Amino acid sequence: MTKQLSLLGFFGTLLIVAALGIAILREPARQVQAADDIRVAAVEEGLDLYATNCVVCHGAGGEGMAAYPSLDNEGVRAMDAEDLFRTIERGRYNTAMAAYGSEEGGIFTDMQVRSLVTLIQDAPWDAVAAHVDELGLTPPALAVAEIDAALFEQVAALEDGATLSAGLDVYATNCVACHGANAEGSTLAPALDSEELRARLTDADMTRIIVQGVPGTLMAGWERALPAADIDAVVALIRRWPELSAAGIALPAIEAAPIDMSPAAIAGGSKLYDLLCTQCHGIDGYGTPLAPALNNQTFLSQTEDAAIQQIIAGGVPGTTMPSWGGYLTEADIAAITAYLRSLEATAPAMAAP
Numbered sequence: 001m002t003k004q005l006s007l008l009g010f011f012g013t014l015l016i017v018a019a020l021g022i023a024i025l026r027e028p029a030r031q032v033q034a035a036d037d038i039r040v041a042a043v044e045e046g047l048d049l050y051a052t053n054c055v056v057c058h059g060a061g062g063e064g065m066a067a068y069p070s071l072d073n074e075g076v077r078a079m080d081a082e083d084l085f086r087t088i089e090r091g092r093y094n095t096a097m098a099a100y101g102s103e104e105g106g107i108f109t110d111m112q113v114r115s116l117v118t119l120i121q122d123a124p125w126d127a128v129a130a131h132v133d134e135l136g137l138t139p140p141a142l143a144v145a146e147i148d149a150a151l152f153e154q155v156a157a158l159e160d161g162a163t164l165s166a167g168l169d170v171y172a173t174n175c176v177a178c179h180g181a182n183a184e185g186s187t188l189a190p191a192l193d194s195e196e197l198r199a200r201l202t203d204a205d206m207t208r209i210i211v212q213g214v215p216g217t218l219m220a221g222w223e224r225a226l227p228a229a230d231i232d233a234v235v236a237l238i239r240r241w242p243e244l245s246a247a248g249i250a251l252p253a254i255e256a257a258p259i260d261m262s263p264a265a266i267a268g269g270s271k272l273y274d275l276l277c278t279q280c281h282g283i284d285g286y287g288t289p290l291a292p293a294l295n296n297q298t299f300l301s302q303t304e305d306a307a308i309q310q311i312i313a314g315g316v317p318g319t320t321m322p323s324w325g326g327y328l329t330e331a332d333i334a335a336i337t338a339y340l341r342s343l344e345a346t347a348p349a350m351a352a353p
Contacts, residue, residue: 046119056325
């Protein structure tokens with residue numbers, strides 16, 4: 001009996017040792033699977049956080065919007081995770097990048113910030129863009145002037161035409177919505193083809209404005225979005241714009257997608273305006289001490305629909321005008337624009353004091 005018990009104990013020990021061995025062999029694979037499950041969960045959470053908070057600056061697919069930098073590049077993906085965490089948590093001083101960490105006054109917990117870090121470093125950006133589109137949160141396309149090859153050839157024929165061509169390309173892609181197709185200015189931004197401006201500002205002054213932006217206006221700092229060579233090319237273009245005019249070179253007018261001006265669209269925009277905009281811009285858009293009047297001929301007649309949409313989507317850095325692009329769909333923004341446009345026929349000639 002004792003011998004049988006000893007044999008049972010021996011075999012039992014062998015089974016335990018074998019089970020432990022199998023468990024040890026399986027442990028690395030289990031740990032890899034667990035880590036992968038955590039990563040997938042973090043990406044899923046990060047997707048919704050990104051869609052509702054980040055797309056208006058960084059784009060639906062991380063491509064960057066206007067002056068705001070791209071995230072879909074190897075430089076960002078290769079960043080140390082802790083550095084990226086601190087950037088999201090604390091923001092970047094003197095830029096539009098606010099602090100999002102709860103301990104810094106933001107809205108994200110540490111876990112949510114880490115989910116965004118995982119998304120930025122691991123997720124395929126085409127899948128992110130598709131998810132943002134499914135949610136209806138893709139920001140309106142930026143207004144861009146289309147330049148054909150023949151026009152570029154005209155510019156290239158001028159003295160140092162390569163620099164002017166580079167500057168014109170950057171201008172057409174990033175500046176026309178506010179400064180006008182041919183730098184004539186608008187209610188959003190001053191004319192750049194101006195002898196007064198060229199006399200008043202040195203090249204260093206222009207570079208500083210482009211790099212740093214102008215607080216309280218739509219002019220954001222472009223330092224992180226444009227390389228120094230592109231900024232230098234734009235400065236050269238502004239300085240030499242009269243040469244383009246003398247050569248008969250002009251950018252085509254921006255063709256913006258038409259806004260739905262149906263009664264249903266205007267009614268929907270009116271409802272959204274009452275909910276979101278009245279507190280600052282006043283009932284019927286007549287303005288308050290917090291924000292300017294929108295219901296006036298000066299603003300409505302001189303501001304294109306695409307520009308109004310961009311203001312709503314991107315906000316105005318350094319002011320109380322927030323960016324609504326992460327919270328409103330493109331259709332919502334278009335509806336608010338339709339409502340404002342519907343006021344134009346009866347709008348006062350000037351804004352109320």
